[in-house]
Amino acid sequence: MTTLQTPTAGLDVASIRDDFPILSRTVREGRPLVYLDSGATSQRPRQVLDAERAFLETHNAAVHRGAHQLAEEATDDYEAARSKIAVFTGAEPEELVFTKNATEGINLVAYAMGNSSIRTGLAPESERFAVGPGDEIVVTELEHHANLVPWQELCRRTGATLRWYSVTEDGRIDLDSLELTERVKVVAFAHQSNVLGSIAPVEELVRRAQAVGALTVLDACQSVPHMPVNLTELGVDFAAFSGHKMLGPSGVGVLFGRTELLDAMPPFITGGSMIEMVRMEGSTYAPPPQRFEAGVPMTSQAVGLGAAVDYLSAIGMDTVFAHERELTKVALDTLREVEGVRIIGPDSLEQRGGAVSFVVDGVHAHDVGQVLDDRGIAVRVGHHCAWPLHRRFGIAATVRASFHVYTTVEEVAQLADGVRAAREFFGVA
Amino acid sequence: MKLEQMYQEIILDHYRQPHGAGLREPYDAETHHINPTCGDEVTLRVKLGDDPAHPTVQDVSYESLGCSISQASTSVLTDLVVGKSVEEAFRILESFQEMAQSRGKVPGDEEIIGDGIAFAGVSKYPARVKCALLGWMAFKDAVARVKEEA
Numbered sequence: 001m002t003t004l005q006t007p008t009a010g011l012d013v014a015s016i017r018d019d020f021p022i023l024s025r026t027v028r029e030g031r032p033l034v035y036l037d038s039g040a041t042s043q044r045p046r047q048v049l050d051a052e053r054a055f056l057e058t059h060n061a062a063v064h065r066g067a068h069q070l071a072e073e074a075t076d077d078y079e080a081a082r083s084k085i086a087v088f089t090g091a092e093p094e095e096l097v098f099t100k101n102a103t104e105g106i107n108l109v110a111y112a113m114g115n116s117s118i119r120t121g122l123a124p125e126s127e128r129f130a131v132g133p134g135d136e137i138v139v140t141e142l143e144h145h146a147n148l149v150p151w152q153e154l155c156r157r158t159g160a161t162l163r164w165y166s167v168t169e170d171g172r173i174d175l176d177s178l179e180l181t182e183r184v185k186v187v188a189f190a191h192q193s194n195v196l197g198s199i200a201p202v203e204e205l206v207r208r209a210q211a212v213g214a215l216t217v218l219d220a221c222q223s224v225p226h227m228p229v230n231l232t233e234l235g236v237d238f239a240a241f242s243g244h245k246m247l248g249p250s251g252v253g254v255l256f257g258r259t260e261l262l263d264a265m266p267p268f269i270t271g272g273s274m275i276e277m278v279r280m281e282g283s284t285y286a287p288p289p290q291r292f293e294a295g296v297p298m299t300s301q302a303v304g305l306g307a308a309v310d311y312l313s314a315i316g317m318d319t320v321f322a323h324e325r326e327l328t329k330v331a332l333d334t335l336r337e338v339e340g341v342r343i344i345g346p347d348s349l350e351q352r353g354g355a356v357s358f359v360v361d362g363v364h365a366h367d368v369g370q371v372l373d374d375r376g377i378a379v380r381v382g383h384h385c386a387w388p389l390h391r392r393f394g395i396a397a398t399v400r401a402s403f404h405v406y407t408t409v410e411e412v413a414q415l416a417d418g419v420r421a422a423r424e425f426f427g428v429a
Numbered sequence: 430m431k432l433e434q435m436y437q438e439i440i441l442d443h444y445r446q447p448h449g450a451g452l453r454e455p456y457d458a459e460t461h462h463i464n465p466t467c468g469d470e471v472t473l474r475v476k477l478g479d480d481p482a483h484p485t486v487q488d489v490s491y492e493s494l495g496c497s498i499s500q501a502s503t504s505v506l507t508d509l510v511v512g513k514s515v516e517e518a519f520r521i522l523e524s525f526q527e528m529a530q531s532r533g534k535v536p537g538d539e540e541i542i543g544d545g546i547a548f549a550g551v552s553k554y555p556a557r558v559k560c561a562l563l564g565w566m567a568f569k570d571a572v573a574r575v576k577e578e579a
């Protein structure tokens with residue numbers, strides 16, 4: 001096995017790992033767990049688990065309902081979490097809507113636009129979200145299904161047309177592949193590809209969208225957990241991310257929308273807690289973010305996400321990014337040495353984060369994954385919910401290694417050894 | 430250690446040299462099955478015998494894109510069902526499926542499923558069971574289609 005020093009200056013990975021109880025377990029007959037699947041979901045530190053438990057043991061109540069002391073405390077904790085996440089992402093608290101996950105956040109925008117497109121009984125300001133035949137929704141070929149299927153569905157419901165930027169051979173959005181026109185109403189794209197690791201030219205895409213008056217929707221699922229992100233500075237109109245990929249709980253995510261837009265946008269899910277006034281004949285709705293948080297929301301999860309943000313902020317997102325960059329370098333450098341391995345995505349560190357996907361000549365991704373699993377190494381195999389992207393590269397499945405702040409260089413270096421073992425086992429070495 | 434239990438030599442042999450591979454004419458029905466979690470695909474054709482009173486499986490031909498488990502299990506399928514009556518083929522299918530879905534509890538009956546018992550180890554890995562059944566389910570579906578059309 002290759003031995004390498006952990007080089008990221010200032011980051012004490014060993015003591016970070018002590019905060020993550022799950023990382024000390026063994027799998028498959030006593031092998032230490034090597035968790036290289038943080039892109040799918042990250043593990044949670046004790047600080048997050050403790051925050052959830054403390055909330056439930058001392059303050060639990062339905063938020064934004066009731067006037068008793070517990071209800072007040074629970075509401076304060078819930079809103080404090082929102083404020084922390086706002087600071088963390090460079091947004092205002094009222095610009096953040098709690099959702100179940102990023103998928104729900106993106107659907108919220110797509111369905112609110114669908115509702116606007118029906119044009120009955122809505123205030124005139126919702127007109128800017130309406131789409132119909134002749135209008136276009138633009139995505140990219142590298143999107144996760146979560147940022148593709150909701151737009152396909154919006155097009156189906158409204159008669160709008162879906163168009164997309166294609167992807168270059170080295171895994172970048174091909175900015176020359178599409179010319180935006182006045183017909184484009186939405187440009188939706190991933191900040192960082194969950195397969196390729198490539199980081200999108202956000203500034204340029206926002207500029208192009210704004211030039212034709214289109215709204216921008218950023219899938220920030222793989223960026224907010226891994227790098228410093230300031231949503232206001234990026235200039236996007238909407239953004240969505242999930243708690244469970246950023247050391248936080250599952251069941252909570254965030255949709256960001258610029259104040260002016262959330263103010264004008266009709267709701268998606270309706271019911272309790274999101275109303276201003278209800279009569280039998282009809283209702284009016286609360287200002288955002290409440291307008292978009294119908295029903296009793298997730299609470300301990302939101303509090304847990306607040307704790308995750310505290311945890312990440314204490315380390316510093318620059319440090320997190322630098323650490324993952326080092327891990328990506330090790331992954332690329334060691335995998336490149338293995339015969340028959342082809343990296344799918346940029347083979348450099350330029351505008352790139354830590355998701356490293358690859359195929360192995362003559363060994364299917366499932367089989368590589370099985371050999372790695374046998375050694376205790378957890379990776380993702382398959383199309384990673386980006387089927388069109390895999391089709392673009394003419395492959396059915398890849399192996400993906402992804403990291404977080406607790407991942408060590410030594411763990412990443414084991415990957416290449418595992419791939420060599422897979423080639424040997426399947427007789428292609 | 431576990432790895433060898435799962436990838437028995439028989440499986441690797443079928444994977445390296447799949448039996449009955451390729452799409453052939455004539456055929457009565459063709460199905461295309463995919464494993465939506467990993468994107469693996471199989472296109473499979475069946476040709477049944479000409480006597481509708483005693484239907485037999487005359488040929489199974491296929492083209493597939495997938496891991497060693499799905500490729501090998503489709504290869505084993507053709508060995509087991511071609512030349513059998515449809516009724517017998519379905520008995521084999523049920524027996525194979527029962528083993529594959531048993532989470533390692535049903536060892537499989539070699540009398541019925543022959544080389545198919547090599548997949549007993551796969552049944553302990555829930556994520557791979559679909560791979561082992563991909564070709565089999567395509568076969569089941571194809572036969573059902575022939576019957577529907579008749």
Ligand SMILES: Cc1ncc(COP(=O)(O)O)c(C=O)c1O
Pocket residue numbers: 039040101102103104144146147190192193194219221222242385
């Ligand atoms: C880029 C990207 N977008 C969207 C999602 C969907 O996230 P979730 O399943 O948490 O809604 C994921 C996670 O799998 C992702 O990686």
